[in-house]
Amino acid sequence: MKVTVLxxxxxxxxxxxxxIDVLPQSDITVIGNVGDDLELLGLxxxxxxxxxxxxxxxxxxxERGWGRADEAWRALDTVAQLGGDTWFLLGDRxxxxxxxxTEALRKGEPLSSVMVRITRGFGLDLTLLPATDGALRTWVDxxxxxFPFQQWFVARxxxxxxxxxxxxxxxxxxxxxxxxxxxxxxxxxSADLLLITPSNPYVSIEPILAVAGIRExxxxxxxxxxxxxxxxxxxxxxxxxxxxxxxxxxGTSAAHVAGCYTGLIDALVLDEEDADDTxxxxxxxxxxxxxxxxxxxxxxxxxxxxxxxxxxxxxx
Amino acid sequence: MKVTVLxxxxxxxxxxxxxIDVLPQSDITVIGNVGDDLELLGLxxxxxxxxxxxxxxxxxxxERGWGRADEAWRALDTVAQLGGDTWFLLGDRxxxxxxxxTEALRKGEPLSSVMVRITRGFGLDLTLLPATDGALRTWVDxxxxxFPFQQWFVARxxxxxxxxxxxxxxxxxxxxxxxxxxxxxxxxxSADLLLITPSNPYVSIEPILAVAGIRExxxxxxxxxxxxxxxxxxxxxxxxxxxxxxxxxxGTSAAHVAGCYTGLIDALVLDEEDADDTxxxxxxxxxxxxxxxxxxxxxxxxxxxxxxxxxxxxxx
Numbered sequence: 001m002k003v004t005v006l007x008x009x010x011x012x013x014x015x016x017x018x019x020i021d022v023l024p025q026s027d028i029t030v031i032g033n034v035g036d037d038l039e040l041l042g043l044x045x046x047x048x049x050x051x052x053x054x055x056x057x058x059x060x061x062x063e064r065g066w067g068r069a070d071e072a073w074r075a076l077d078t079v080a081q082l083g084g085d086t087w088f089l090l091g092d093r094x095x096x097x098x099x100x101x102t103e104a105l106r107k108g109e110p111l112s113s114v115m116v117r118i119t120r121g122f123g124l125d126l127t128l129l130p131a132t133d134g135a136l137r138t139w140v141d142x143x144x145x146x147f148p149f150q151q152w153f154v155a156r157x158x159x160x161x162x163x164x165x166x167x168x169x170x171x172x173x174x175x176x177x178x179x180x181x182x183x184x185x186x187x188x189x190s191a192d193l194l195l196i197t198p199s200n201p202y203v204s205i206e207p208i209l210a211v212a213g214i215r216e217x218x219x220x221x222x223x224x225x226x227x228x229x230x231x232x233x234x235x236x237x238x239x240x241x242x243x244x245x246x247x248x249x250x251g252t253s254a255a256h257v258a259g260c261y262t263g264l265i266d267a268l269v270l271d272e273e274d275a276d277d278t279x280x281x282x283x284x285x286x287x288x289x290x291x292x293x294x295x296x297x298x299x300x301x302x303x304x305x306x307x308x309x310x311x312x313x314x315x316x
Numbered sequence: 317m318k319v320t321v322l323x324x325x326x327x328x329x330x331x332x333x334x335x336i337d338v339l340p341q342s343d344i345t346v347i348g349n350v351g352d353d354l355e356l357l358g359l360x361x362x363x364x365x366x367x368x369x370x371x372x373x374x375x376x377x378x379e380r381g382w383g384r385a386d387e388a389w390r391a392l393d394t395v396a397q398l399g400g401d402t403w404f405l406l407g408d409r410x411x412x413x414x415x416x417x418t419e420a421l422r423k424g425e426p427l428s429s430v431m432v433r434i435t436r437g438f439g440l441d442l443t444l445l446p447a448t449d450g451a452l453r454t455w456v457d458x459x460x461x462x463f464p465f466q467q468w469f470v471a472r473x474x475x476x477x478x479x480x481x482x483x484x485x486x487x488x489x490x491x492x493x494x495x496x497x498x499x500x501x502x503x504x505x506s507a508d509l510l511l512i513t514p515s516n517p518y519v520s521i522e523p524i525l526a527v528a529g530i531r532e533x534x535x536x537x538x539x540x541x542x543x544x545x546x547x548x549x550x551x552x553x554x555x556x557x558x559x560x561x562x563x564x565x566x567g568t569s570a571a572h573v574a575g576c577y578t579g580l581i582d583a584l585v586l587d588e589e590d591a592d593d594t595x596x597x598x599x600x601x602x603x604x605x606x607x608x609x610x611x612x613x614x615x616x617x618x619x620x621x622x623x624x625x626x627x628x629x630x631x632x
C-alpha cells in the first residue's frame with residue numbers, strides 16, 4: 001500500500017516515526033513544508049524537512065525535537081563573536097547539511113533532487129520531497145507587522161497574535177509562483193492513501209497545499225485522505241496552533257481543525273479528550289475517528305499511525 | 317615606528333607572535349597572502365590570513381599551527397556522511413568565520429573591509445590586510461599536472477615536484493589582474509621598516525609581490541626592508557620550501573633565499589647553521605644578520621623579532 005503524507009516539522013516527524021514502524025519505508029512518500037525555509041549566513045535552511053530527516057533517521061535530538069543529537073555550537077559561537085546573525089540556532093552537525101545542500105542548490109540542482117541524496121545519506125528508504133523546488137515563503141501578519149515565518153516563530157517567539165498568513169515569493173512581496181516539485185503530484189495521484197500529519201494547519205500544511213496543483217490533486221483524489229488533529233482537549237501540545245485556530249477559525253474544536261481541510265479529507269483522527277466534537281466533525285462530511293493521539297513513546301506512536309491507516313475502514 | 321610586514325601563514329604567524337610582543341600592535345600592518353585562498357562548500361577560505369588571525373589572537377591551535385583551539389569537526393562529519401568534499405579540513409569554529417566572511421563577500425563587501433571587523437572581533441589591534449581584494453590564485457605546475465595551491469599542498473600532500481608557479485585569476489586560466497587592496501600600498505609607502513616573514517618565498521611571499529603595484533612599492537622604498545630566512549641549515553622546518561628552492565633556484569643556501577628577493581631587501585636574517593652563507597648573501601648587496609631563528613617559545617620568538625627589527629642597524 002502506497003501512502004503519501006503531507007507533513008510539517010516536529011509533530012509531523014513524530015507521527016512519521018510511528019508510520020515507519022508499521023509500513024515499509026519504500027511505500028511512503030513524505031511531502032514536506034518549505035514555507036518556513038530561510039536563508040541565513042548564506043545557507044539555505046529547510047527546518048521542517050530537516051526535522052523529518054533527523055527524526056526518522058535517528059540522528060535527531062529527541063529531547064529538543066529539532067536539530068541533531070550530539071550537537072555543538074562552535075560555528076555559531078564564532079559568528080556571535082563577530083557580531084553576525086545568531087537568532088536562529090544552527091548546530092555544527094546541522095550546518096554540515098546546510099553547507100552540502102546550499103552548494104548543490106547554488107550549482108543549480110533542484111532541492112528535490114538534493115534531498116534524494118540527503119535522504120539516502122541518512123540511511124532512509126522513504127521518499128522525502130519538498131512540496132516545491134521553487135520559493136514559497138510563509139509570511140505572518142500580526143498587529144506588530146508582517147514577518148517571515150521564522151522571524152515571527154523564532155526571533156519573536158511567536159508571541160504576536162496572527163491576523164493572517166500569506167504565502168509569498170522569495171522577495172517577500174510578490175505572490176508565490178511555486179509549482180509542485182517533480183514527483184509530488186504523481187505521489188498524490190498514485191497513492192492508496194493520503195495522510196495529513198498532526199501539524200499546524202496554517203503554517204505547516206497550508207503552505208504545502210498552496211503550491212500550484214497540490215490542493216487540486218488532493219481534492220481530485222480517488223482514495224481516502226486522513227488527517228490527524230494536532231490538538232488534544234482543544235490545545236496544542238506545543239506551538240501556536242491553538243491560538244491561531246482561535247483567532248483565525250473561531251475555535252479549537254476538532255471541527256475547527258476539520259474545517260481547515262474542507263473538501264480535502266475523508267476522516268479526522270482526533271483525541272479522546274475531543275470526543276464531544278465528533279458530531280460537528282461528521283456534520284462536515286468528515287468521519288471522526290477517536291483515539292489517543294499523544295505520542296509519548298514507540299507504542300503510542302505506532303498506535304496513532306495504525307489509527308490513521310485504518311481511519312476510513314476501507315484501506316487496511 | 318610603523319612596521320609593515322609581508323607574511324605567509326604558519327611561519328609568518330609564528331614570527332608575528334614575537335613581533336607583537338616587542339612592538340605595539342597599532343604600529344603593525346600585516347599584508348597577507350591570498351594566493352592559497354579557496355572556495356569550498358560555498359565558503360571563501362583564506363588559510364594564510366586566518367592562520368595569522370588565529371595565532372596572534374591566541375585562538376589558534378598551537379600544536380597543529382593552524383586552525384582553532386578547542387576545535388571540533390561535526391559539520392565536516394555531516395558533509396562526509398553525504399559524500400561531499402572533505403579533503404580540506406574545516407573545523408566548526410573555523411567554519412563560523414568562513415560563514416560570516418563569505419556572506420559579507422557575497423553581499424559585495426571587499427575582503428579587506430571584512431577583515432577589519434574580523435581582526436577587531438578577535439581582539440587584535442594590528443591591521444591585517446589581504447594583499448588584494450581581487451582574485452589571485454597560486455597554481456603549481458608539476459610533472460603530474462597543474463594544480464591550485466591547496467589541491468597540491470593539502471589534497472596531494474605537496475608530494476609532486478614543483479616545476480613552476482603561476483599566479484592566475486579565479487578561473488585558473490587567465491593571468492590575474494589583482495590590484496592592491498586599499499591601504500596596502502599606503503602601508504608600504506608610509507612604513508619606517510618593511511619586513512618579510514620566514515615564509516616560503518614562492519607560495520607565500522611571491523603571491524603578495526605579484527599583486528600589481530606591490531613589488532614596485534617595495535622596490536621604491538626609502539626605508540629598509542628585512543627578510544627572515546625560512547631555512548635552518550638549508551632545510552625548511554616544515555613544508556616544501558627547501559625542495560622548491562633546490563629545484564627552482566638551484567640550492568638552499570641563504571643566498572638562494574636572498575636571490576628570491578633581489579632588489580627588494582636590504583638585510584636577511586639567517587640562522588647560525590647557515591653562517592657559512594654570509595659572504596654569498598653580502599655579495600648580492602644584502603646585509604646578512606646571523607642569529608638563532610628557530611622559534612621554540614616566546615623568548616626565541618621575541619629574540620628573532622628583535623633581530624629583524626635591528627637588522628639594518630639604523631632603525632631601532
